[in-house]
Amino acid sequence: MTKQALYTSSSKLKLIKKVGLFILFTFSLLLLSFELYNPLANKRSNITEQFQNNFIPELPQIIKVKYNNINYLGENFTDTITRKKIIFLGSSTTQSFYVPNSYKWTTFAIQDLNLWYNNCGVDGLKIKNLTTQIENTKFINPAYTIILFDPFNNNDLIDTEDSTPNLKKFVKEINLFKSVIIPFIRSKENSNIGHRKINWETEQKISNKQTNIPRKLNTKIKEKLNEINKIVKMNNSIPIFISAPTPYGNYINNNGIDISQIKNSISIDEKYQNFNNEMKIACESLNIFFIDGYSLQKNTDLFYDATHFNLAGSQEFGLLINKKLKSIINKRYSSNYSKLNYQ
DSSP: OOOOHHHHHHHHHHHHHHHHHHHHHHHHHHHHHHHHHOOTTTTTTTEEEEOOOOSOOTTEEEEEOOOTTTSSSESSOOOTSOOOOOEEESSSHHHTTOOOOOHHHHHHHHSSOOOOEEEEEOOTTTTGGGGHHHHGGGGGGOSEEEEEEEEESSTTOOOOSSSOOOOOHHTTTSSIIIIIIIHHHHHHOOOOOOSOOHHHHHHHHHHHHHHOOOOOOTTTHHHHHHHHHHHHHHTHHHEEEEEEOOOOOOOBBBTTTGGOOOTTTOOOEEEEHHHHHHHHHHHHTTTTEEEGGGOOOOGGGGGGSSOOHHHHHHHHHHHHHHHHHHHHTTOOOOTTTSSOOOO
């Protein structure tokens, strides 16, 4: 190789190094800047998100979800509200993914109650993280705090953390990734709406290999519910806990999928029923109002995937909760109110 060629090659390497260092420096600066000040944070205030639905026949083709001035769903918040306020907490089943505001089950649940209402559900919110969300919403000063408990796995109420570092989870919490990079990547994906991306052939193979292991009694349920109960009451709010409904049995949806068998999105009936019974017993012993949402008819015609309501399911579940809420709210509270049967 000639001296000229060596010089050219060396110059190119130096240029590549300089460009690489510049990119690394710029990226690091962006990371730091977004941690100090995230210009895209809380940008859902008073905006409407629109989704194109070409896949789920049980939902509208154009779906609009409007957020209020505090980034939740429902009426705007002011300090001059005179009506009693009610909020709903939970994960995506509470938030009612891809269901328009007027058809969310929480909207039906407060029908004819003359209450100020907000749906404060957060996608992916784990039960063990509910206390943080209660603190985040206490400025609303709700008279009633209604929480839908929807366990995604048997250990959701147990305070155990995986000791191994979770790099994927860590990256998702970095503001630059959370606010810019991940949303950009998702916007470019060639996929239709639907909260769970399910490959049924893969799920069926997994399902066929799985065995039914009896679920042990979750001794942490009462402890965790009591912790949440105390925090809600400290905020001068009345807690009302709801167990989540879920389809089960040999039900086939409109796409020919037996969604009761999707193990990564839904526990089998026995596990949900045991969880429901444990919640009920814990609430009775802790003087907490409990609504048996699990008792909703198990029919996949009411769900668009293994955990989330379609329009019909949202309405039916919401009206079920509405009936129970009216019974609770219209009763005069006494020291022994927990002895009354609200089921």
